[in-house]
Each structure stands twice: as structure tokens, then as C-alpha cells.
Amino acid sequence: MTQLALIIDLNVCVGCHACVTSCKEWNTSGSAGFMTDENPYGKDPTGTFFNRVQTYEIGEFPSTETLHFPKSCLHCEDPPCVPVCPTGASYKRKEDGIVLVDYDKCIGCRYCSWACPYGAREIDEKQKVMKKCTLCVDRIYDEELPESERKPACVLACPTNARLFGDVHDSESEVSSTIREEGGYQLMPEWGTKPANHYLPRRKTRMHIHEDELQRADNPLKKEERGPRAPVDAPTLDDSTSW
Amino acid sequence: MAVIHDPLQKPEGRIETKNTTCYMCACRCGIRVTLRDGEVRYIQGNPEHPLNKGIICAKGASGIMKQYSPARLTKPLRRKEGSNRGDSEFEEISWDEAFGIMEERLAHLRATDPKKFALFTGRDQMQALTGMFAKQYGTPNYAAHGGFCSVNMAAGMIYTMGGSFWEFGGPDLERSKLLIMIGTAEDHHSNPMKMELSKFKRNGGRFISVNPVRTGYSAIADEWVPIKPGTDGALFLALIHELIRTGLYDREFLVQYTNSAELVSTDEDSDDFGLFARTDIPQDPDCFDPQDRVWWDRTQDKAVHARTKETDPYLLGEFKLADGRDAKPAFQLLKDRVEDYTPEWAAEVTGIPAETIKRLAYEMGITARDEKIELPIAWTDVWGNDHDTVTGNPVAFHAMRGLAAHSNGFQTIRALTILMTILGTIDRPGGFRHKAPFPRPIPPCAKTPKSPDDVKPNTPLNGMPLGWPATPDDLFVDDKNEPVRLDKAFSWEFPLAAHGMMQNAITNAWRQDPYPIDTMMIFMANMAWNSTMNTTSVRDMLNDKDENGEYKIPYLIVCDAFQSEMVAYADLVLPDTSYLERHDTISMLDRPISEYDGPVDSVRIPVVPPLGDTKPFQEVLIELGSRLKLPAFANKDGSRKYRDYPDFIVNYETEPGSGIGFLAGWRGKGGEKFMKGEPNPNQWEMYEKNNCVFHYEMPKSYQYMRNWNRGYLNWAQEHRLLRYAEPINIHIYSEILMNFRLAAQGKREGKQPPEHLRKRVETYFDPLPFYFEPLENHLTDKHKYPLNAVTQRPMAMYHSWDSQNAWLRQIHTYNFMYVHPKTAAAAGIKDGGWMWAESMHGKVRCLCRYSESVEPGTIWTWNAIGKSKGAWRLDDKANESEKGFLLNHVISEELPPHEAGKHISNSDPNTGQAAWYDVRVRIYPAGDDEPKESYPQFDAMSALPGTGKTQKVIGFFAGMFRKKTG
Amino acid sequence: MHPAFSVIFLTTLIGAGQGLFLALITGQSYSALKLLPSQDSTDFYGMGAVIVLLLLIGGLIASFFHLGHPERAWRSAAMWRTSWLSREVIALPTLMGLVFVYGVMQFMGWDTVLFTSAAGANLQLTMIVGIVGALATFALFLCTGMIYACLKFLQEWHSPLTVINYTLLGTASGFILATAFANHNAPELMNFFGIWAIIITLAAFITRAASLMRNSRIKAKSTMQTALGVRHNKIQQKAMGFMGGSVNTRDFFNHASVLMMRNMKWIFIVLAFIIPLITLWYGMSQADTSWLLAAFLIQYVGLIAERWFFFAQANHPQNLYYQTV
Numbered sequence A: 001m002t003q004l005a006l007i008i009d010l011n012v013c014v015g016c017h018a019c020v021t022s023c024k025e026w027n028t029s030g031s032a033g034f035m036t037d038e039n040p041y042g043k044d045p046t047g048t049f050f051n052r053v054q055t056y057e058i059g060e061f062p063s064t065e066t067l068h069f070p071k072s073c074l075h076c077e078d079p080p081c082v083p084v085c086p087t088g089a090s091y092k093r094k095e096d097g098i099v100l101v102d103y104d105k106c107i108g109c110r111y112c113s114w115a116c117p118y119g120a121r122e123i124d125e126k127q128k129v130m131k132k133c134t135l136c137v138d139r140i141y142d143e144e145l146p147e148s149e150r151k152p153a154c155v156l157a158c159p160t161n162a163r164l165f166g167d168v169h170d171s172e173s174e175v176s177s178t179i180r181e182e183g184g185y186q187l188m189p190e191w192g193t194k195p196a197n198h199y200l201p202r203r204k205t206r207m208h209i210h211e212d213e214l215q216r217a218d219n220p221l222k223k224e225e226r227g228p229r230a231p232v233d234a235p236t237l238d239d240s241t242s243w
Numbered sequence B: 001m002a003v004i005h006d007p008l009q010k011p012e013g014r015i016e017t018k019n020t021t022c023y024m025c026a027c028r029c030g031i032r033v034t035l036r037d038g039e040v041r042y043i044q045g046n047p048e049h050p051l052n053k054g055i056i057c058a059k060g061a062s063g064i065m066k067q068y069s070p071a072r073l074t075k076p077l078r079r080k081e082g083s084n085r086g087d088s089e090f091e092e093i094s095w096d097e098a099f100g101i102m103e104e105r106l107a108h109l110r111a112t113d114p115k116k117f118a119l120f121t122g123r124d125q126m127q128a129l130t131g132m133f134a135k136q137y138g139t140p141n142y143a144a145h146g147g148f149c150s151v152n153m154a155a156g157m158i159y160t161m162g163g164s165f166w167e168f169g170g171p172d173l174e175r176s177k178l179l180i181m182i183g184t185a186e187d188h189h190s191n192p193m194k195m196e197l198s199k200f201k202r203n204g205g206r207f208i209s210v211n212p213v214r215t216g217y218s219a220i221a222d223e224w225v226p227i228k229p230g231t232d233g234a235l236f237l238a239l240i241h242e243l244i245r246t247g248l249y250d251r252e253f254l255v256q257y258t259n260s261a262e263l264v265s266t267d268e269d270s271d272d273f274g275l276f277a278r279t280d281i282p283q284d285p286d287c288f289d290p291q292d293r294v295w296w297d298r299t300q301d302k303a304v305h306a307r308t309k310e311t312d313p314y315l316l317g318e319f320k321l322a323d324g325r326d327a328k329p330a331f332q333l334l335k336d337r338v339e340d341y342t343p344e345w346a347a348e349v350t351g352i353p354a355e356t357i358k359r360l361a362y363e364m365g366i367t368a369r370d371e372k373i374e375l376p377i378a379w380t381d382v383w384g385n386d387h388d389t390v391t392g393n394p395v396a397f398h399a400m401r402g403l404a405a406h407s408n409g410f411q412t413i414r415a416l417t418i419l420m421t422i423l424g425t426i427d428r429p430g431g432f433r434h435k436a437p438f439p440r441p442i443p444p445c446a447k448t449p450k451s452p453d454d455v456k457p458n459t460p461l462n463g464m465p466l467g468w469p470a471t472p473d474d475l476f477v478d479d480k481n482e483p484v485r486l487d488k489a490f491s492w493e494f495p496l497a498a499h500g501m502m503q504n505a506i507t508n509a510w511r512q513d514p515y516p517i518d519t520m521m522i523f524m525a526n527m528a529w530n531s532t533m534n535t536t537s538v539r540d541m542l543n544d545k546d547e548n549g550e551y552k553i554p555y556l557i558v559c560d561a562f563q564s565e566m567v568a569y570a571d572l573v574l575p576d577t578s579y580l581e582r583h584d585t586i587s588m589l590d591r592p593i594s595e596y597d598g599p600v601d602s603v604r605i606p607v608v609p610p611l612g613d614t615k616p617f618q619e620v621l622i623e624l625g626s627r628l629k630l631p632a633f634a635n636k637d638g639s640r641k642y643r644d645y646p647d648f649i650v651n652y653e654t655e656p657g658s659g660i661g662f663l664a665g666w667r668g669k670g671g672e673k674f675m676k677g678e679p680n681p682n683q684w685e686m687y688e689k690n691n692c693v694f695h696y697e698m699p700k701s702y703q704y705m706r707n708w709n710r711g712y713l714n715w716a717q718e719h720r721l722l723r724y725a726e727p728i729n730i731h732i733y734s735e736i737l738m739n740f741r742l743a744a745q746g747k748r749e750g751k752q753p754p755e756h757l758r759k760r761v762e763t764y765f766d767p768l769p770f771y772f773e774p775l776e777n778h779l780t781d782k783h784k785y786p787l788n789a790v791t792q793r794p795m796a797m798y799h800s801w802d803s804q805n806a807w808l809r810q811i812h813t814y815n816f817m818y819v820h821p822k823t824a825a826a827a828g829i830k831d832g833g834w835m836w837a838e839s840m841h842g843k844v845r846c847l848c849r850y851s852e853s854v855e856p857g858t859i860w861t862w863n864a865i866g867k868s869k870g871a872w873r874l875d876d877k878a879n880e881s882e883k884g885f886l887l888n889h890v891i892s893e894e895l896p897p898h899e900a901g902k903h904i905s906n907s908d909p910n911t912g913q914a915a916w917y918d919v920r921v922r923i924y925p926a927g928d929d930e931p932k933e934s935y936p937q938f939d940a941m942s943a944l945p946g947t948g949k950t951q952k953v954i955g956f957f958a959g960m961f962r963k964k965t966g
Numbered sequence C: 001m002h003p004a005f006s007v008i009f010l011t012t013l014i015g016a017g018q019g020l021f022l023a024l025i026t027g028q029s030y031s032a033l034k035l036l037p038s039q040d041s042t043d044f045y046g047m048g049a050v051i052v053l054l055l056l057i058g059g060l061i062a063s064f065f066h067l068g069h070p071e072r073a074w075r076s077a078a079m080w081r082t083s084w085l086s087r088e089v090i091a092l093p094t095l096m097g098l099v100f101v102y103g104v105m106q107f108m109g110w111d112t113v114l115f116t117s118a119a120g121a122n123l124q125l126t127m128i129v130g131i132v133g134a135l136a137t138f139a140l141f142l143c144t145g146m147i148y149a150c151l152k153f154l155q156e157w158h159s160p161l162t163v164i165n166y167t168l169l170g171t172a173s174g175f176i177l178a179t180a181f182a183n184h185n186a187p188e189l190m191n192f193f194g195i196w197a198i199i200i201t202l203a204a205f206i207t208r209a210a211s212l213m214r215n216s217r218i219k220a221k222s223t224m225q226t227a228l229g230v231r232h233n234k235i236q237q238k239a240m241g242f243m244g245g246s247v248n249t250r251d252f253f254n255h256a257s258v259l260m261m262r263n264m265k266w267i268f269i270v271l272a273f274i275i276p277l278i279t280l281w282y283g284m285s286q287a288d289t290s291w292l293l294a295a296f297l298i299q300y301v302g303l304i305a306e307r308w309f310f311f312a313q314a315n316h317p318q319n320l321y322y323q324t325v
């Protein structure tokens, strides 16, 4: 069984928001219809987005880490948002594990958003249907696109390649091996939702200097040493004998 | 309502894709635009583009909201008779009228006193054209944003090694093992930098960030080294001290490729004191940089002609030349200089523990020495030595405005360049790499005029409007040694102001110092807001009248694409197209997008028709040039030479028959040549077919050590990138600076500084890097104003111009002042509370946010998020103006009066770089009775004729949007 | 959570309707067992059913305000296998249908006695419909309560007490209404309903107090650490990724001050339990319909406050990601 997902590498995410706006851009003219923006030029502008990037500070000065944290629907393997939906508009696809909302069926009751512990669903305040990340299902299977572009818009956009896309059930896949090797983890494991999306933690490269690395055989200062030179006019043998 | 349905269905519509180049920022990524029924549906990074390889940023991906923004100007506008500047009362006029007005005015000025016309351009990318227009017109008063941006970076490095960060070169992160990034938050090369940083980290590279603040790229640094603003020079000098002390420098590199071993006369009494000792071996009289220096050879223990085969010089020591003069190798002078700059000393200055400074030095030195890279690439140096390999010391640096935007930036950046040099990392794998057309001779050959006589009616300027002085005699001053340019660049106040000093243009024009001007044309610069210091006063100056009721700055023409703060002050507004609507070139004559492996330039090709009556500024200049019959734009008989901008680009040559034009790709009749070749009528089509870029990948053997690489230098000379194929040796010791100092000391013939500036020039034109506190610190009561205040760029906003963007402004709707919790608490300011930040020049009221990722002596905010009411077509209640604020109100464009003068620009004394980050402030809470809004506030700007409707709700759906919004 | 008034009205109105219906059926059962005098089918049971139906319809109408697409509401019965909301959507009209049938039968007098016991107790046709209706009422209480109780990460709601409280609070308000109604239309039943109303209100008070106590001791299972997957005890959000608010800040936060929360708790304790009990007692003692009605109305207001508090107190784990509101 396939489970498509995103892997977000917090080690390289610089918090640029490219994934946020490229997602909006792709989806606002896509099958989700338009994605509403309210007060776009006024006080407290707000709108529907499928993906947001947040910033946290961890620790205290000077050992502070600034963490950028992108979050969209995690396509849970056991998605609590799906069974609660009264209309069946929310569903999880058998073939690839993507959790979707059928906008034609949704009555906009918001119940599924209550049932998502991650705050990943956003009702569109004008279209009055529940929306969320579709994993760009309308891109990834589109045969009219070149194969290299059959990826979510946010993945194509991400300047640091912090967003990997693939099948987390295929243990051979790049995403699976990355999760294994880089310590990929899931958010709020306590609820048993088994998010398909994984996060990769910060990884530090450190350098250890050994004292002896500073005592160098090739120390160029040695070349600057000029043997002690006695002044030319101080007395020598020449001054006292002749042979 | 747009169709909405199951996400698996595909919306209908006619789909087409077109390539062009992004211009949501200066990075200039290749983009692919998908249109549905003629409307922009999707903008993605062009995967085949060498710069961004398919990636895009938050701004680039929000291009749709820029394209369809209601703040777009669509009509030429004239200020209504009787209204004041700043009232934003305009009437629509036709382009014919607009051209008529400009032609009459500019023709008159050109025939009488061309310097009364000033052209200043902001964050644009067409200096090749604007600069050439100014030169053709004959005015010296031209500059682009460099002076208020990062000229310190350019000048500090170019005067030292012939290349620089910024758009001219960068760190080779593909091969580096250690990256030290200093004072950079986002930068120009922003997308590629992000891509490379991530690859670098994943390859196990170690990333250290030196910055008072941990945001931007620094967020993912392995180590954050917080530093007090303006003190990096001290850090670099201490690192150099430690590297020399421990012998962790690259001796071979210093000997051969720098002037380290060259002997400098140290005899105070000799008339060549401070200059290099020279041999009398005959030199080619046409050469740029005579190779006539002297080494002291270790084996023969005597002076020899530098770089004589089989000799090996001392880097340290003190020697007596044949004629009895004392001399020391430049490196000994450097060692003497850094003697007292110990890590312990620097710890006091920078706030970085001495242990950390030492460890950083060892990490750099040991990585450079022990992780050496040998690439099997054979090359030959200019002196004829063959090398089987290219060596690299994989320590890379990157730095930008955190260094540049301080008044001590030039010397700081010299120190950094020297640090990079002693580690042996210049144009080598894993270190710093140049990008064509760099490296250039030190300094580059372009020169400004040298006398007021070079400015004549109806005549092109005799020289370039901007250039690189090599000696005091290159200064652009009159016979009293006073400035000729309005901004005083290239005068004794700012001798090396290579990018001009736009930041002073308005103040000087208003004060009519050094002289009054008549017409100022401003293109793509928001000088009534964020590209100006002391914003409130500058706005008043723009609107100020003399006793006769005439404006002090008589006529202002503004070319903008949006309803910006600046537009309100215009007498004439020229509505520009958007980047998706015009032809444009990113030219080798300006700052191209070259890669380390070779030259790259690119173009924009319209993907949608121009909105309303907008007209590309490019076309405006071609039209004006033709009407004014400027030689480059008119035939002998006065008739128009170029149909339009695309035609100009194809056919223009820098000189008749030079074969050099704006575009380097597909030259020659059939497009078979590059860099140089006859005009090709199908050049645009060829660019279009090739993703809008031209990329020439040089042979591997030309890609490194280009300052000294014979193959490369000859190639560059042949393709006219360079005039001279000579070595570009690194200036550890700067004789150029010494010459200015000698002039100031009265020890040199030729142009002399005015008396009140002698001391200043003598002090700051030190041939060796040194540390001094930023100028404003000398003139501020540091107890009263204990904190530094700086800004940084948010990745999702470009300067002031993205607040009209409905998506981006949701991310940054207003800005906080970030303050360390202890600092804020000590001042009694609450997290989320209103506070004041006050400098000796002005104050702002703003919202405070506690942050653990800022050095406690520094406060910071995002740049240019705050807006003036009503600008950018935002509602009067928009958060940008109610809660957002602009730090510029507390920064002054001039220093308080001191011995160098009453109105000295708040800029680096060498280069004229605007010292944005020198300002010192104190903070205190806002009273409970104060209004809960930011300060200062300005009267609301009303909607200009021709701008769009702002709706309460938008739902963008390409192909249906325009119909819906009308 | 942000209290949604449509949902508050929905649950309180149908709760009262359900409670009233249970009261009618209880009364009718007692009568059938000859424990109470029997009542006029039109004036009491018929009119009672009308009031029940009005309350249910009122609730239904309120619920439509919660839907983005009420015209598609019919779709919401589809997922009864998994969704308590879907089950509620089935249970509510079912109950309404049964109440309607019950009322019509009472009005029309279609009330054949099916069976008479030795003791003289009658099993009437309406009684059968009534009992089925009562079952539907309990089913509806269960569905409504479970809509909230089944969300396990809303720890304040995830408890049997949620269902019990919904049931008891609705029943209590229905019985108080029944007391007032009886005083007007069947005075001899007033005390019967009144005493039950007091008992149920007290029971509701106890279970609601129990849930207040439980909630005050809840330790949130999700923390900043589990939300981000970062092990450090000092984590602070600096930016949410947007500044003008979003659905996440509007729907999931109560935007109420601590003071307001505390006040609201006391308000609902006083208005839903204490004053109604006193008023009820006084109204019963005076046999005054206005006082009894007042008891109902005051309690209804109290229940609105209670439901507001119920929402506002629930702390959604998503809020961990939206701290800089």
C-alpha cells in the first residue's frame, strides 16, 4: 500500500515561506477553486492557506536556536478528521493515502477541523467548504506535466530542498531511508494519528580541535627565522691574525 | 464563483507557458509563467535556469498578486495646479503631454547647465542604460542604489582583491568545509544561497554565523556567534593576529599572489615613505599595474625583483635597501598592525569571548591547512609557471550589509578580505570565487571626469558618471577641491564613493549645496520612505519652498509602478510596466547573473500585455534620448536611431563596431558569437528559445585563480571583458589608500584635500586595515543611547514594495521591535507592549517583542514593513500604518556638526556608504495614556487616478479573476 | 475553542425539547400506571408535543447557521457508521417525526388502548410511540454528547461526563419547562414535574461540578515539545506565519480573559442551577406559572452560559501552534 507524504527537514529550512505562497498560488486557480483573501488591503488581512511557516525560539541567549516550522496537513494514516465527517466529503484515498476533501460534498460544518489536532484544516470563509493540503494531487498524477514536475508545488518551490515527497510505505524510497537515517519523527505521537508527514530534526556539525593540530611541522613562521647575524664591524679573527 | 469541485478534476481554460526572468527582487531567477485564458495562473522557477534551477521564493511565487495589485499605476499623472507635493492630487495626462513636458525641460537644461538635471535610480537592474543615458545627457548627477546599499562591500573588496561579494562573487559552498557568514540576513543571491547552504549542510559542512541577531540564514547555522554591531573589524583583526601568531596562514599563496612580500619603504624621511620600493627594470608603459616591486630573497639574503624565478622572499623582517632606506615586507607591516589586536582586546570590543575568537581562528586555520583540496586541473599562471593542480583551502566566507552598512565598513571589509587572503582562499575551490566580469584590475579602470570642465552644455559627460579613483588626482573636484557632483561623491569628503551617494541627493538638492538643481528624476526608488534616512524631514524637504514660493527642488519626475510614498511628491508620474510586461536585460555591462564557471546574462520577455497606459522606463529613456537627440540615440541627421528598446538592445554597440552590446549571447550575424560580435537581428528570439539566459561555461582550467590565470586573463582580454591581461595581485597593503593619506599629509603633489578634511582623510585612508568605532559613536553620548538599532530583510518581502501584495502582506502585516527580554525588562517594557526607541535624531513608537535571539545590546526590526497611511492603496486602518513602523525615522543622513564639517553625510569616510546600522538608541515604555499606534503618523494618501479598486474580499482564479473584478 | 452560538442554541434548544418530551412521556407513563391523574390528550400531550417540536425545530434552524452549505445538509446522514454528527443528523429528524406522530395522535385522539393490566393500568397506542420517542431522545442525547466526547485530544470533552451532562442538563431544563407548562395546562401534575425537575437539576449540578473538577485537573497530553518534536523546556513561538488572524485563531480560541472565564463559570452555576432551583421552588409554592416560566428561562440563559463555557474551556492542541495571538 502506498502512503504519499512530505518530509520536512528542519535542519535546512530557513523559513522563507516559498512553500506557503507557491502552495497558495498553485491551488487558488486549481480544483479548490479560489482561495479567499479577506481584507486583502485593509486591517488584519486574512486568507485561506494550506501551508504555514511558523517561527520558534528555543533556549536562552546566547544558546538560542531559531526554528522555522512549516506545517500543512500531515495526511495521517489514522486520520481522526475523516471518520467524524458526516457527509463523507473528507476521505482518505486507498491508493495513495492522501487525505482529501470533496468540495462538492462538504457542507462546511467544520467538525473535521475540530477533529484535527494539528490545526491543518482551514475553512474557506467565502466558499464555505473545508480546505486543506491536497498533496497537490492534481499535479502529481498529471501526465501532461513533465515527470520531474509531477511533484507538489511547495516541493518544487522550496529553495533549500527541505521538502521531500514520496512514499513512506516503500522502505526503499528516498523518503523512507531519510526518515530512518536522519531520525525522522512525527508530530504529537500521543494521539496515535500516525501522521504520514515526518520531520527531520536539526543536526549539528561540530569541529574538535586537538592541541597538537596547532603545533605544526609546516609552520611557515619557521621560514621567517633569520639566523642570528653578528654585525659586520664587530671584531673577528681577521682583526687579530693573518695567515 | 469560480468552479470548485473534487480536487481530482481539472479546471478548464486555454493554458500556455512562457519563460522570463523574475523581478520581485534583485536575485533575478528564471521563471516559467503559466497563463490560463491570458491570466497568470502559476509562476514557477524555471528548472532549466542556471541560477535557481527550478526553485522560487515566497515573493516570486506571489507575482500574481503584484501583477493584479490595485496599487498599480496605469496613467501618466501631473500634479494638480495649486496642490502641494505630498497631497497626492493628480490629473491624468497622455504620454504625449508627459514627453512634451520632459523634452522641453530637459532640452533647456542640457543646453544651459546639464548638471541641473539629476537622475537617481533605486533598486533597479538597468544601470547600464540609466548610467549611459546620464552620460549621454552630460550630467554628472547620476547614481543608483549602491551608495545606500553596500558600496563598502564592493569597494572594500575590489580595492583589495579585484572582486567582491554582492553580485560579483561568492563562497564556493559546493566544495567548502567551513562557512563563516557575517552580517547577512537574506542578500541578493538569495535563492541560490539557500540552495547551496542546504547542500553544504547536508554534505557535512560546518556553518558559523556572526551576527547580532539569529534570523534569516543564521537560523540554520551550526553555531551562532552574537556580536555587537559595528565591531566586526575588531574580530577580523584579532583573527588575523591569531592566525599569524600560530602560523596558520598560507605562506605560498601570500608570497606569490599578494603584495605581502613586497617591500614598503618605512623611512619616514624618504619621499617614498609608505610606498612600495621599486626596481628600475623596464616595464611595459601601457600596463596597468607595473610589476616592479622588490622582495628580499631568503637564500641570497638580498633585494630581488619580486617573483623572480627560484627566489623565495621573507614575509617578515626589516631590511635596508641598497640606497640605505629602511623597508619592510607588507606582511611585516600587517603583523605589526595586528600586534595589539589580541583576542582579549577584541573580546572587550565585540562581546565575543576571547576563547571563542581563538577557537574560530583555529577552526579556520586548521580546516584551511588540513582539508586542502587538490583538483586535477592544470593551469598556467601569468608568470608562466605551470601548475598540475588547482589547490583550495576549503574555508568560505560570506558577508553583506552587516559589515557594509557601517561607517567603518570599508576598513572592516578590507580586514575581512585580508583574513580570507591569508587563509589562501581567493578564487580557489572551497573558498571565494569570482563571477564574470570579475576579477577586475585594482581598482577597475572606469573613471569619472576629473574637473568641472568635463560637464558641458549639449555634450556627453567626459567620463563615466561613476568610477573607481586610483589616485587623488582622479577625484571629481573643482580647482578649490570642492565637489562637482550634487551628492559630493568622489570629492575629498568621500573619495572612493564608487557607487555615488544617492542617500544625500535630496538633502543636498534642498540645501542647494553644492549648488541648486532644477529637475530630479527618480526611478524605482522610494526616497520618501525607506531608501532615505531621516524620513520625516526629507519628506518636508521635498515639499519645501523658498521665499518666492518656488520649490527648493523645482521639478520632480518619478517613475514607479505602484502608488508608493514617493509618488505623492512627484510633479510628474510615469507609470511603469510590471516585470511580466516588459523587455529587459540583465547585462554584462551592469551586474549580470554570472556563475563561478563563466559569464551568464539574461533577459525579460513580456508574458502579458502592459496594463492600462503603462510604459516601460526603458522605452521612456529611448524616447527621451531620441527626442533630445543624444548622440547614442540619434543618427547624424538628428533622426531617431532606435525604434524601441528591443531594437536598441539588438543594435546598440558601446562604440561603433565594438561588437559589445547589452547582451553577450548570440552575437554576430547569425548568433554564432558571444561576448563580442556584430548585432544579431534575431538575438531576442534566441534568448527566448534558451530560457531567456545565455550561459558560457569556461574551460575548467580558466575557472580558478583568475586573478593570475594566464589562460583566463587572455581569454577575458580577447573577449573584451578586460583591457589588460595582467596579474591582479591582492593588496594586503594598499598603496592606493596611502597615496590619499600622503596627499592629506601634504606630502604628495596634485589634488589636495581642503584643510578641514585633511585630518579625516589622513586618518581613514590607512593603507592597512584598522579598527575604529563607527563615526556616529564618536559623536553620541553612549550612556544616554546605550543600544544599537538595526534592521534586516524579511525573506518574504522586498523592501517597501510588497505591501501591496495581498498574499505577502498577510505574512508581514506590521513589525515589532525585537528586544532581548533582559534589556526590555530593565527598561520596563512588556512583551507585546508599546515602546519608544529614541536616537539623538528622532524617535519611533512601536510594539515590542521579546527575543532570545538578539544580542542584548542590540534591538532590531524588519525593514520597511511599516508604511505611510494610504500608500500602496492600503486602507487608512491597515496594520502597516497603524502598528507598523519604519526605523529610518531615528537614523540621520548627516552627522552632527564636527571638525570635518557641519553637514557631513552619515556615511563611510572612504566610500560614502550610508551608515544605516550605526544608529544608537535608548528605549522606554510608551505611556498608558498614549495612543495605541505607531509614531510618527502621516496624513493619509488618497487613491491616485488610474489605480484599481480595493475589494474587501478577493478570490483569485486565473482566467476568471479580471472579469470578476472588472 | 471559540464558542459557536449556532451550536450553543442547537444543543440547548433541542436539549430542552428532548427534556420536555421525556417529561411528557414520564407523566403519561405515571398516568398509565394510575400513579397520576390522566390528562387531556389535546391540551396537555398534544400541546406539549407542539412545544417539543417547536424547540426541536428551533434547534434545527440554529444548526443551519453553523453550516457553510445548508442546502447540502441532506448529505450529512451519509456517514452514520463512523460519524456521531451523522448519527445526530439521523436521530434528530427521527425524534421530530416521532414527536410529530405522537402529537398528531394525541390531537386526533387516535389512542386505542391496546392492553389493560389486572391492576387497571392501560397501555395506549400513544404510549408505545412515546416510549420509542423516549428511546430516540436518549439516542439523540448520546449522539450530541458523543460529538464532543469522541474527540479524544479535546481532553476537556473526552469523558462520559460530557454525554451525561448533556443528557441531564437538557432533561432538567425540559422538566422545569414541563412544570411551568403543567401549572398552566394540568395543575395537578405541577408538583410531580417540579419535584423531578429539582432532582434532575441537582443531579446535573453534581455531574457538571464533577466535570469542572475533572477539567481543572487535566494535564495536557500535547505540549510544545510533542507538537514540534523538540526536546527543550524553553520554546517560544515568535511568529505564526500570518499576522491578521486565520481560521486557526478564530475558531479555536475563546478570546476570553481569565477573569471572563472565571466569571462565566460562576454565572452559569448560579443561573443554571441555583437561581432556577430557588425560583422553581418559589413558583411551585405559589403555583405561579410566571415564576415557573421564569425559572425555565433563567436556567436557559444559564445553560447558554454553560455551553459557552463548555466550548471556551476546551483547549485544542492545535492552539500550541498558534501561541502569538
Ligand SMILES: Nc1nc2c(c(=O)[nH]1)N[C@H]1C(S)=C(S)[C@@H](COP(=O)(O)OP(=O)(O)OC[C@H]3O[C@@H](n4cnc5c(=O)[nH]c(N)nc54)[C@H](O)[C@@H]3O)O[C@H]1N2
Binding pocket: B025, B026, B123, B149, B150, B182, B183, B184, B185, B186, B187, B188, B190, B210, B211, B212, B213, B216, B227, B228, B229, B230, B231, B232, B399, B400, B401, B402, B403, B406, B790, B791, B792, B793, B794, B795, B796, B797, B798, B799, B860, B917
Ligand atoms: N527578501 C528580500 N531580499 C532582499 C532584499 C529585501 O528587501 N527582501 N533586499 C535586497 C537588497 S537591496 C540588499 S542590499 C540585500 C541585503 O542583504 P543582507 O546583507 O542580508 O541585508 P540585511 O537584511 O540588511 O542584513 C544585514 C544583517 O547584518 C546584521 N548586522 C547588522 N549590523 C551588523 C554588524 O555590525 N555585524 C554583523 N556581523 N552583523 C550585523 C543584521 O542583524 C542582519 O542580519 O538583500 C537583498 N535581498
Ligand SMILES: Nc1nc2c(c(=O)[nH]1)N[C@H]1C(S)=C(S)[C@@H](COP(=O)(O)OP(=O)(O)OC[C@H]3O[C@@H](n4cnc5c(=O)[nH]c(N)nc54)[C@H](O)[C@@H]3O)O[C@H]1N2
Binding pocket: B121, B122, B123, B124, B145, B148, B149, B150, B523, B524, B525, B526, B527, B530, B531, B532, B559, B560, B561, B562, B563, B564, B565, B566, B576, B577, B578, B579, B617, B791, B792, B798, B799, B800, B801, B863, B864, B887, B888, B916
Ligand atoms: N532602515 C533601513 N533602510 C534601508 C535599508 C536598511 O537595511 N535599513 N536598506 C537600504 C538598501 S540596501 C536599499 S537597496 C534601499 C532600497 O530602497 P528603494 O530602492 O527605495 O527600494 P524600494 O523600497 O523597493 O522602492 C523601490 C520603488 O520601486 C518601485 N517599483 C517596484 N517595481 C517597479 C517597477 O517595475 N518599475 C518601477 N519603475 N518602479 C518599481 C516601488 O513601488 C518602490 O516605490 O533601502 C535602503 N533603506
Ligand code: SF4
Binding pocket: A072, A073, A074, A075, A076, A079, A080, A081, A082, A099, A115, A116, A117, A118, A119, A120, A121, A132, A193, A195
Ligand atoms: S493532519 Fe489533520 S487534517 Fe490532516 S489527516 Fe491528520 S488529522 Fe486529518
Ligand code: SF4
Binding pocket: A084, A085, A086, A087, A088, A089, A090, A101, A105, A106, A107, A108, A109, A110, A111, A112, A113, A129, A130
Ligand atoms: S466541514 Fe466538510 S469535510 Fe469537514 S466534516 Fe464537515 S462536511 Fe466533512
Ligand code: SF4
Binding pocket: A022, A023, A024, A026, A027, A050, A051, A072, A132, A133, A134, A135, A136, A152, A153, A154, A155
Ligand atoms: S502539497 Fe500542495 S497543497 Fe500541500 S502544502 Fe504543498 S503545495 Fe500546498
Ligand code: SF4
Binding pocket: A012, A013, A014, A015, A016, A017, A018, A019, A020, A053, A068, A070, A157, A158, A159, A160, A161, A162, A163
Ligand atoms: S520553502 Fe522550504 S525553506 Fe522555505 S519555509 Fe518552506 S520548507 Fe522552509
Ligand code: SF4
Binding pocket: B022, B023, B024, B025, B026, B027, B028, B029, B052, B055, B056, B057, B058, B059, B060, B061, B190, B191
Ligand atoms: S529570489 Fe524570489 S523574488 Fe528574487 S528573483 Fe528569485 S524568485 Fe524572484
Ligand SMILES: [Mo]
Binding pocket: B145, B148, B149, B150
Ligand atoms: Mo540594497
